[in-house]
Amino acid sequence: MADEIFFRMTNIDKIYPLEGENVHALKRVSLSLDEGEYLSVLGPSGSGKTTLMNIIGCLDTPTSGTYILRGREVEDLDEQELAQLRNREIGFIFQNSQLLPRLTARKNVEMPLIYAGIRPRERRARAEAMLERVGLKDRMDHLPNQLSGGQQQRVAIARAMVSNPSILLADEPTGALDQKTGAQIMDLFRELNEEKRTVIMITHDLKIAAHARRVVHIIDGEISEGGMPHAEWPA
């Protein structure tokens, strides 16, 4: 398994119909990633970064091209296999933390483990360990609306990590937070990356992207590797 390809996208195209026209959202995107990397995908809205995120996150399949994640070719998988792959390999972190409002922080974090068929006792232990890791040891039995925005996002991060996925996939994780809280969340991501977790951050915000060790730009569905860009994009 040593030769297993961790993450490689080759010539990915994504075309989908919208109001009678075909939108070419991704054009010949190629991207490779090693385990433990911290990558930002930086692009303005409408650049195709959400489409790219959906494909990276196995929520969608490309129109053409190949995508290999942990040695598996994603483009041929059916809906059920995609779901199982997401469960094992992808930890999603959304802009608005997307917690289930009637479940406690612990129960929210347990959710991916439920779909993995893990027994209650083990679920509980793993969820508690993750919440402790993100600094919410004393908030485990709180409901989302009893937590601040930053704390909610920490719960979401704990939930993303609990199944030990290959990639933490964050979509504008600080978009709904104030600057100070946002900075704390970014610090957390950096720490997690230092613990050898692979992070892909999708953002339109230069300052957020700058936290990553590697940045790729996406404009009009085309991707270009590069250092920090010099121009600022409108949000």
Add this chain to the structure above:
Amino acid sequence: MLSGLRRGWVMFRENVAMALDNILKNKVRSFLTLLGIMIGVMAVITLISTVSGVSGTISSSFSGMGVGTLTVSVSGSDLKTGMTPEDLSDIAALDSVDGVVPSVSLNGRVSYGSDVQSGITVSGRNAYYFSLNEDMILHGRALNFIDDDNSSYVCVISQNMVDEFFLGVNPIGETLYVSGLPFLVVGRYEEDSGGGVASIFSSSPDVLIPYTTAMKVNNSDEVTSFTVYLKEGADSSAAQEEIENEMDILFDFEEDCYTVSSMETIEETMNTMTSMMSSLLAGIASIALLVGGIGIMNMMLTTVTERTAEIGLKKALGAVPGQIQMQFLMESFLLSMIGGLLGVIFGLGLSYGLCKVLGTSFVFNSGAVLLGVGFSAAVGIVFGWAPARKASRLNPIDALRAV
């Protein structure tokens, strides 16, 4: 294999917990939805239990009174319209027959002094009838063979009549006028206390007179209805055949002149009627269940739409379509089952109350309970299927966007 089972069990427990949580989250809405199923099941249970209680009581009272008797009603032919007393003697003389009780009813007005009453049933019987029921006369004497032979103007009256006409007066020796003719009251009898529902079919008359006298009052010399009492141990169907042979001879083998029915055949007819009634009522009640099922489907469709974001999130976290479908199916199943169980409880209570009011015995009908529970389970699955499938097929990308 084992891990698949474990995963299934883990998911099953989570699904039950999530379903209950969602049902309890919208208490009012859930209650109103399951009300439809509850009422449907309640109706099924109540109707079936009550009908089977009533028919049970009827058949037990039938079998109590009807052993060893056959009822003959005569419609007659053009040449011969009924049975003469001689014909009755022929029947009574048959091997398996112990005796014959003719029944001749009069619908005259009954008066005592200036007191006039209508709607009192007067029936002609014979001495054999009284010999069968020796204990029925409380005071005075019974009617006897001499009364029959002489067509005497004598009568015995029921306790009911005593209360109507003779309050504070000893009725025996008084004169009662039936259709304007004077009858001497010779005795007082106690009505058959068998009572209950069965008394509707065999209500005992208020005034009994000799049947020969009754025929004279009716200006007829024929009897059209009588009961045959069989000898002890005689086989009912063999006796019926013997009687029918004799009747055929009396009516010159004309067809459709009479019917001989045993209590068993009447009971069978009653049973067919009640079971038909049961299935008819159950059919009506299942319409209520259908409506309840549509209510569940409606609520589940609303729920799926409301929880689109939740479904999208769960799919992103790795829920496969089957798991989403099971979650919603479990919810509609449990909702329907709760309604069904409440319906069973209330239905049993209601039918118990109805049986008390009707004076019939309450029979716990396990078939009805199984039917109710089974029906509500089926309704929950059938009507929850489409919404659950809709949920499972939501595209996670679109669903996530619906925040």
